């Protein structure tokens with residue numbers, strides 16, 4: 137059986153954007169740091185990495201659409217932090233952000249990852265932004281690095 141999977145390495149010329157929802161920036165700043173660190177450690181060049189900032193997770197799909205439509209990027213890493221409050225707002229924001237990212241991704245056929253935290257508590261978010269559970273921003277970047285290599289494997 138032939139197994140086809142992407143390697144965790146970049147060629148060095150890949151142009152990647154991070155789309156970050158600034159809401160809960162105490163958390164999302166750490167997710168961006170993790171994503172950037174993963175990009176550089178896997179062979180990416182800092183001049184090929186753009187950071188696109190939007191107010192919150194709800195606006196991520198819009199920025200993702202514009203970034204991919206521009207043709208400037210080989211892949212996009214989305215990060216954000218939706219943390220439950222006292223009203224049902226959490227359910228709507230997290231659902232729309234997730235659905236929006238998925239819908240836009242399918243439109244362009246380029247690797248996109250979803251590093252948007254959806255947590256019940258700030259503690260859970262802290263644990264996923266570079267402490268006990270890891271850094272979901274770094275994981276999201278590593279995902280598109282693997283997917284970029286898989287795409288090139290499949291395109292051969």
Ligand SMILES: Nc1c(NC[C@H](O)[C@H](O)[C@H](O)CO)[nH]c(=O)[nH]c1=O
Nearest residue numbers: 157159191192193194216217218219
């Ligand atoms: N509560 C959170 C939000 N809310 C803001 C929305 O994302 C959006 O910016 C607003 O509704 C205006 O359109 N955003 C997050 O990223 N995280 C939250 O916890």
Ligand SMILES: CC(=O)[C@@H](O)COP(=O)(O)O
Nearest residue numbers: 219220221222223225226
């Ligand atoms: C995810 C949210 O929108 C949430 O943080 C807002 O908090 P609240 O539901 O208390 O207004």
